[in-house]
Amino acid sequence: MDFFNSDIFKVVIRCIAAMTTLFFMTKLLGKKQVSELSLFDYVVGISIGNFASEMAINLEAEFFNSMLAIIVFGILAYFISILTIKSLKLRKFFVGTPTVLMENSKLIYKNMKKSMIDVNDLLSQAREMGYFDLSEIEFAILEANGKISFLPKGEYKNITVKDMKLKIEKQGLCANVIIDGNIMDDNLINIGKDTEWLLHELKCKGKKVHDILLATVDINDKLTLYERIPYMDSNKILE
Known part of the structure; x- marks a missing residue:
């Protein structure tokens, strides 16, 4: 059997073409398409994805017609995005x-029902934002991208450095030196460290590389470790 004329080869080529087309369409539509989705972004995403899957696996579908559909849909979505920037309506x-x-x-309740948001959804997103008691919240607003923003009551707002009129040193980014048990050599080099230094620090703390889920180093050379820990069942009171 000639492999290059087989259905398997055709599917592989179609998948590569679909992935390439999707990549360029996503670049065209911008980072918003792959981060916080509005209803419109969601519809665009699943539609283009559907066209791509059809192009990749349906050998009876006309290849270039499917690709053209993706391109046309992507360009249409791009121009609509431009219009939404210029027109508030x-x-x-x-x-x-x-x-x-x-x-x-x-x-x-009326707004929650209209938005298809139940109490569990609200509680879940509140916990994600650090609020484990709804009585601490003054306002909760469902944003267009599906996320919920929370405004705490005045007495539960965090005190800022500005409130306390304190002077602090400038903060920098932390370097990730271990991720999922793997040493990030390039990151160590970028902060002027090496593997030997990291292994020594771990040895002093009695830890091994494969036991570390994440390790970071701040601008003061402080090493912070986040270990792999066994599963802890704390779900029962959250249902």
Whole structure:
């Protein structure tokens, strides 16, 4: 059997072409398409993905027609995105507007029902933002991208350095020197360290590389370790 004329080879080529086309379309649409999705971005994403999968595995589908559909859909989405930047009305139509779910610490059931957000969704996102008690929250707003923003009550707001009128040293980025048990040699070099230094620090702390999920070094050369720990069942009270 001639491999280059087989269906397997055709699927491989179609997959490569679909992936390449999707990559360039995503670059065209910008980073927003792969980060926080609005309803419009979501529709664009699944539509283009559907065209790509059809092009890749459906050998009866016309190859160039499928690719053309992806390109046309991507360009159309790009121009609509440009229009939403220039027109507030179009932005509200395509992207949507925020919805208040909680006001003055009271849940607005009508808005929650309209937005298809239940109490568990609200509690989950509140915990993600560091709020484990809804009584600490003044406002909760569902953003157009599906995330919920929270405004805490005045007495629960974090005190900032500005509030305390303190002077602090400039902060820098931490370098990731171990990720998933793997030493990041390039990152060590960039901060003027080497593997020998890292292994020595680990030995002093009684740790081994494969036991570390993440290790970081700050601008003061402080090494912080995050170990792999066994699963801890703390879910039962959160349901």
